Amino acid sequence: MEDTIVAISTALGKSAISIVRISGPEAIAIVSDVYKGINLNKANTNTINYGHIYDGEEMLDEVLVSVFRSPKTYTGEDVVEINCHGGIFVTNKVLELLIRKGCRPAEPGEFTKRAFLNGRIDLTQAESVMDVIEAKTTNSLKLASFGLKGDVRKMVEDFRKEILSMILKIEVNIDYPEYEDEELITSEYLKPVTENLIKRYEKILAKSETSTLLREGISTAIIGRPNVGKSSLLNALLQEDKAIVTEIAGTTRDVVEGKMNIGGVVLNLVDTAGVRQTEDVVERIGVEKSKQMIVKADLVILVFDYSSPLTEIDLELLQITKIKTRIIVINKQDLEKKLDLNIFEDYLLMSTFNEEDIDKLKNQIKEIYHLSELSDMDYTYIGNARQIAKLKQSSEALSDAYQSILEKYPIDIINIDLRRAWGFLGEIIGEVHSDSIVDELFANFCLGK
Numbered sequence: 001m002e003d004t005i006v007a008i009s010t011a012l013g014k015s016a017i018s019i020v021r022i023s024g025p026e027a028i029a030i031v032s033d034v035y036k037g038i039n040l041n042k043a044n045t046n047t048i049n050y051g052h053i054y055d056g057e058e059m060l061d062e063v064l065v066s067v068f069r070s071p072k073t074y075t076g077e078d079v080v081e082i083n084c085h086g087g088i089f090v091t092n093k094v095l096e097l098l099i100r101k102g103c104r105p106a107e108p109g110e111f112t113k114r115a116f117l118n119g120r121i122d123l124t125q126a127e128s129v130m131d132v133i134e135a136k137t138t139n140s141l142k143l144a145s146f147g148l149k150g151d152v153r154k155m156v157e158d159f160r161k162e163i164l165s166m167i168l169k170i171e172v173n174i175d176y177p178e179y180e181d182e183e184l185i186t187s188e189y190l191k192p193v194t195e196n197l198i199k200r201y202e203k204i205l206a207k208s209e210t211s212t213l214l215r216e217g218i219s220t221a222i223i224g225r226p227n228v229g230k231s232s233l234l235n236a237l238l239q240e241d242k243a244i245v246t247e248i249a250g251t252t253r254d255v256v257e258g259k260m261n262i263g264g265v266v267l268n269l270v271d272t273a274g275v276r277q278t279e280d281v282v283e284r285i286g287v288e289k290s291k292q293m294i295v296k297a298d299l300v301i302l303v304f305d306y307s308s309p310l311t312e313i314d315l316e317l318l319q320i321t322k323i324k325t326r327i328i329v330i331n332k333q334d335l336e337k338k339l340d341l342n343i344f345e346d347y348l349l350m351s352t353f354n355e356e357d358i359d360k361l362k363n364q365i366k367e368i369y370h371l372s373e374l375s376d377m378d379y380t381y382i383g384n385a386r387q388i389a390k391l392k393q394s395s396e397a398l399s400d401a402y403q404s405i406l407e408k409y410p411i412d413i414i415n416i417d418l419r420r421a422w423g424f425l426g427e428i429i430g431e432v433h434s435d436s437i438v439d440e441l442f443a444n445f446c447l448g449k
């Protein structure tokens with residue numbers, strides 16, 4: 001039998017209330033042992049009860065206790081939530097008391113993990129719980145809510161059903177070869193069904209790129225040689241003096257980060273050290289980091305100085321960012337022109353001092369990622385890297401099956417790939433899972449969730 005777990009479910013800090021959550025077979029009995037008010041052992045499910053928590057003779061807090069009886073609870077087990085006054089000291093005292101009375105401190109995510117293991121939710125819903133907590137924009141919240149409602153699960157289950165029905169037909173054929181007519185019908189049946197499935201997979205995978213963007217934001221590196229105005233650009237975009245700006249080349253030595261919301265998506269901006277050859281050890285490490293940021297970034301904003309001629313470094317940066325999604329910014333337009341613009345195909349001529357120019361840059365980012373179309377988009381699709389990876393694996397297995405169908409391989413060979421495709425889908429919703437994946441997944445949750 002499972003033990004009974006306890007955690008403080010609200011953020012630890014001074015607040016009006018904080019919630020201590022308990023889940024497990026002994027939840028009601030243990031709380032009832034330290035609670036004075038009505039007899040909790042007899043309390044109806046889904047009730048809130050006023051009373052006091054006592055440690056022996058000492059009254060710890062005046063509380064409201066919610067009682068949720070198994071199985072229709074968050075975890076599927078008996079759950080009790082104690083609403084304490086929000087002081088850190090008193091909340092910790094209640095927690096300590098419950099541990100002394102037999103509760104075990106919960107691991108991060110353990111409540112949600114129990115909900116999953118007890119079949120209350122599937123893995124996609126569990127992941128959505130985390131996504132809701134971490135959502136930073138309305139769009140990413142919408143996406144997470146769809147997962148939470150079980151829309152992703154439903155989509156995956158529909159796919160699974162269709163594949164399973166093919167598998168069953170094939171296995172009937174293999175197990176009962178005396179029905180010879182059946183085999184012919186089956187191979188004819190397999191081709192269009194598989195074709196149709198592959199098309200639907202493709203649609204979802206195409207949309208998943210945008211959904212990853214919604215969830216994780218766009219990691220954007222501002223790159224260029226020293227003094228071109230990278231930090232000025234970061235500050236202008238963030239509308240705050242985040243990075244130090246001076247006329248001295250080599251001012252920024254480490255990466256400076258900031259977040260902004262652009263068309264409902266988070267832009268994770270990093271300002272970097274200007275790239276140049278340097279003897280200075282600290283600066284050299286900074287330059288190395290800048291180059292690493294180019295590799296990591298989804299989007300590179302490559303900055304040049306309108307008022308100075310092109311250098312070797314500029315050319316090198318143009319070359320190494322060629323394969324990236326990038327915007328070329330020619331800054332300091334307000335100064336006298338010394339830069340030959342002929343070598344650039346596409347660029348934004350601007351000044352960081354000019355707000356309209358900054359808006360132009362923002363619009364360009366919106367265009368690249370089609371952010372203005374986001375608001376009327378359909379959010380029922382997969383937005384999580386683990387789920388996308390599994391869907392891709394399933395899609396590959398399905399394509400293998402399709403290939404075998406075209407080449408008229410025996411149906412038991414086709415069946416192997418169909419079973420693989422079906423299995424990967426199962427992993428998305430957690431129907432087939434290894435303990436280590438589940439442990440790793442829930443370890444990323446916050447305590448008390």
Ligand SMILES: Nc1nc2c(ncn2[C@@H]2O[C@H](COP(=O)(O)OP(=O)(O)OP(=O)(O)O)[C@@H](O)[C@H]2O)c(=O)[nH]1
Binds near residue numbers: 224245247249333350
């Ligand atoms: N005239 C003019 N000066 C600018 C513009 N943008 C930035 N500057 C100036 O250029 C100088 C360098 O700006 P920074 O933002 O520190 O440049 P940086 O690219 O971050 O430089 P490092 O950190 O050394 O790599 C500062 O004196 C800024 O005020 C602009 O659009 N026009």
Ligand SMILES: [Mg+2]
Binds near residue numbers: 230231232244272
């Ligand atoms: Mg700088």
